[in-house]
Amino acid sequence: xxxxxxxxxxxxxxxxxxxxxxxxxxxxxxxxxxxxxxxxxxxxxxxxxxxxxxxxxxxxxxxxxxxxxxxxxxxxxxxxxxxxxxxxxxxxxxxxxxxxxxxxxxxxxxxxxxxxxxxxxxxxxxxxxxxxxxxxxxxxxxxxxxxxxxxxxxxxxxxxxxxxxxxxxxxxxxxxxxxxxxxxxxxxxxxxxxxxxxxxxxxxxxxxxxxxxxxxxxxxxxxxxxxxxxxxxxxxxxxxxxxxxxxxxxxxxxxxxxxxxxxxxxxxxx
Amino acid sequence: xxxxxxxxxxxxxxxxxxxxxxxxxxxxxxxxxxxxxxxxxxxxxxxxxxxxxxxxxxxxxxxxxxxxxxxxxxxxxxxxxxxxxxxxxxxxxxxxxxxxxxxxxxxxxxxxxxxxxxxxxxxxxxxxxxxxxxxxxxxxxxxxxxxxxxxxxxxxxxxxxxxxxxxxxxxxxxxxxxxxxxxxxxxxxxxxxxxxxxxxxxxxxxxxxxxxxxxxxxxxxxxxxxxxxxxxxxxxxxxxxxxxxxxxxxxxxxxxxxxxxxxxxxx
Numbered sequence: 001x002x003x004x005x006x007x008x009x010x011x012x013x014x015x016x017x018x019x020x021x022x023x024x025x026x027x028x029x030x031x032x033x034x035x036x037x038x039x040x041x042x043x044x045x046x047x048x049x050x051x052x053x054x055x056x057x058x059x060x061x062x063x064x065x066x067x068x069x070x071x072x073x074x075x076x077x078x079x080x081x082x083x084x085x086x087x088x089x090x091x092x093x094x095x096x097x098x099x100x101x102x103x104x105x106x107x108x109x110x111x112x113x114x115x116x117x118x119x120x121x122x123x124x125x126x127x128x129x130x131x132x133x134x135x136x137x138x139x140x141x142x143x144x145x146x147x148x149x150x151x152x153x154x155x156x157x158x159x160x161x162x163x164x165x166x167x168x169x170x171x172x173x174x175x176x177x178x179x180x181x182x183x184x185x186x187x188x189x190x191x192x193x194x195x196x197x198x199x200x201x202x203x204x205x206x207x208x209x210x211x212x213x214x215x216x217x218x219x220x221x222x223x224x225x226x227x228x229x230x231x232x233x234x235x236x237x238x239x240x241x242x243x244x245x246x247x248x249x250x251x252x253x254x255x256x257x258x259x260x261x262x263x264x265x266x267x268x269x270x
Numbered sequence: 271x272x273x274x275x276x277x278x279x280x281x282x283x284x285x286x287x288x289x290x291x292x293x294x295x296x297x298x299x300x301x302x303x304x305x306x307x308x309x310x311x312x313x314x315x316x317x318x319x320x321x322x323x324x325x326x327x328x329x330x331x332x333x334x335x336x337x338x339x340x341x342x343x344x345x346x347x348x349x350x351x352x353x354x355x356x357x358x359x360x361x362x363x364x365x366x367x368x369x370x371x372x373x374x375x376x377x378x379x380x381x382x383x384x385x386x387x388x389x390x391x392x393x394x395x396x397x398x399x400x401x402x403x404x405x406x407x408x409x410x411x412x413x414x415x416x417x418x419x420x421x422x423x424x425x426x427x428x429x430x431x432x433x434x435x436x437x438x439x440x441x442x443x444x445x446x447x448x449x450x451x452x453x454x455x456x457x458x459x460x461x462x463x464x465x466x467x468x469x470x471x472x473x474x475x476x477x478x479x480x481x482x483x484x485x486x487x488x489x490x491x492x493x494x495x496x497x498x499x500x501x502x503x504x505x506x507x508x509x510x511x512x513x514x515x516x517x518x519x520x521x522x523x524x525x526x527x528x529x530x531x532x533x534x535x536x537x
Contacts, residue, residue, distance in 0.1 A: 178359035181319055182432055183349030183376030188383045196363045
C-alpha cells in the first residue's frame with residue numbers, strides 16, 4: 001500500500017506558518033506592544049490618583065445618594081427645553097438635508113460637481129462633533145437654546161442626508177421611468193415617483209436621528225447651548241451631587257422614552 | 271401617423287441595439303413587434319419616447335420630429351405617447367387613483383402634483399377609465415394591494431389618461447399568467463381600437479401577437495426582418511425572425527394553443 005510509507009511518523013511535516021511568516025508575526029506583535037507602552041507613557045498617568053480612584057468613586061457615590069428628589073421640580077423646565085431643542089433641531093436638519101440628499105444620490109444629482117459638493121457637506125457635518133458645533137453657534141447666536149437647536153440641526157445633516165441618499169439610490173427605476181414617460185417634469189418625477197418610495201426611509205431615519213438628538217441635546221448645555229446640560233453643569237460646579245443624580249435619572253428616563261417612541265414610529269412605516 | 275426613419279441606437283458599450291429601422295404606422299393600427307430577446311424591441315419603443323436617446327435617425331409623430339424635441343418639447347411629446355410596461359411600473363405605495371392621475375402630470379404644475387389637486391375634469395375621466403378597465407371601486411386601494419392583472423389594468427388606465435396619440439406597450443403580459451395575459455392583451459387592443467389610437471406592442475408570445483395584432487413587425491439583431499400581416503407569418507418568416515430552431519420554443523410558452531389555431535390558419 002502506498003499509504004503505509006506516507007503515514008510513517010514525521011514523514012509529512014505540517015506547519016501553519018513558514019519560518020519567515022513566524023518572524024513577521026512576532027515583529028508585528030512586538031510593534032503593537034511598543035505602541036501601547038509608548039502611548040501609555042505620553043498620557044503622563046499620575047499613579048497615586050489611579051490607585052485612589054476606587055475610594056474616590058465610593059465617596060462620590062455616597063454624596064450622590066440618596067437623590068435629592070424635590071430638585072426634580074426644577075429639572076422639568078430644562079428637560080422640556082432639551083426635548084424641544086432635539087425636536088426642532090431634527091426638523092431643521094431634515095429641511096437642510098433635502099437638497100443635500102438629492103445631490104448626494106447618484107441617480108438624482110445634477111452632475112459630478114454637485115455629487116462631490118454634497119459628499120463634502122456630509123463628511124463635514126459628520127466629522128465635527130455636536131459639542132464643537134454648539135460652541136461655534138454659541139458664538140454666532142449667543143449661548144442658549146437657539147445655538148443648541150442650530151447645532152443639533154447642522155450636525156444631523158450628514159447622518160440624515162447620507163442615509164436618505166442611499167434610500168434614493170435604491171428606488172425602483174421602473175417606477176421613475178413610468179412617471180418620466182408621462183411627460184412629468186424633473187420635479188414632478190421626484191415628488192411622484194421617488195418620494196413615495198423613499199418616504200419610509202425618511203421617516204425611519206428622522207425618528208432614529210431624533211432619538212440620537214435627544215441624547216446630544218442633553219449634553220450640549222455643558223458648553224452653554226441650552227437644555228438640561230446647563231443645569232447639570234451648574235449643579236456639578238456647586239458640588240450638589242444629590243441634585244446631579246436626579247438630573248441623570250431624568251436624562252435616562254427621557255432617553256429610554258424617546259428610544260421607545262422612535263422604535264414605535266419606525267415599526268409603523270415599514 | 272408614426273414614421274420611423276433609419277432609427278439606429280448604439281449603446282456606450284458598443285452594442286448595436288437598432289440598425290437603420292424604418293417603418294410607418296399610418297393610422298389606428300395594432301402592431302405587434304416580435305423577435306428573440308436582445309433583438310432591440312425594448313430599445314425601439316424607448317427610442318420613440320426618448321427614454322433612450324437614439325444615436326441616429328428620426329421619429330415623427332404627426333408633424334412633430336420627436337428626435338429634435340428640446341426639454342419642454344419632450345414633455346409635450348411624452349404626454350402624447352402613452353406607455354404600458356411589463357412590470358406595470360405603478361407607484362406601489364400610492365393609491366390606484368393617484369397612479370391613474372399620474373397620466374396628467376404633464377398638464378399640471380409641480381404644486382398641483384404635490385398636493386394631488388387635479389382638475390375636476392381629469393378626476394371624472396379617471397373614474398370613467400377605471401370603470402372601463404374593470405376597476406370600479408378600487409380608486410383608494412394601494413397599488414401594491416392589487417393582483418398582477420389588476421395592476422396592469424391600472425397601467426392601461428394611466429396610459430389612456432394621457433389622451434395619447436400613440437400607445438407604446440412593452441411586454442404587457444410577460445408578468446402575468448396565460449389566462450390573465452389574454453384578457454389584458456384583449457383589453458389593450460379593444461381600447462386602442464375604440465379610441466383610434468395606434469399601438470406598438472412588444473411581445474415575445476407569438477401566439478398572442480398573431481391572435482391580436484393587425485400587423486406584425488419582426489426584429490432580429492436590431493433590424494426589421496419582417497413587416498406584414500399576421501396571416502403572412504409562416505414557418506419561413508418565423509425562422510427569419512427567430513433563427514432555425516428557436517421559434518418553436520417561442521410557441522411552447524403561454525400562447526401554445528393559440529398558435530396551433532393561428533399557425534393552422536397561416537399554413
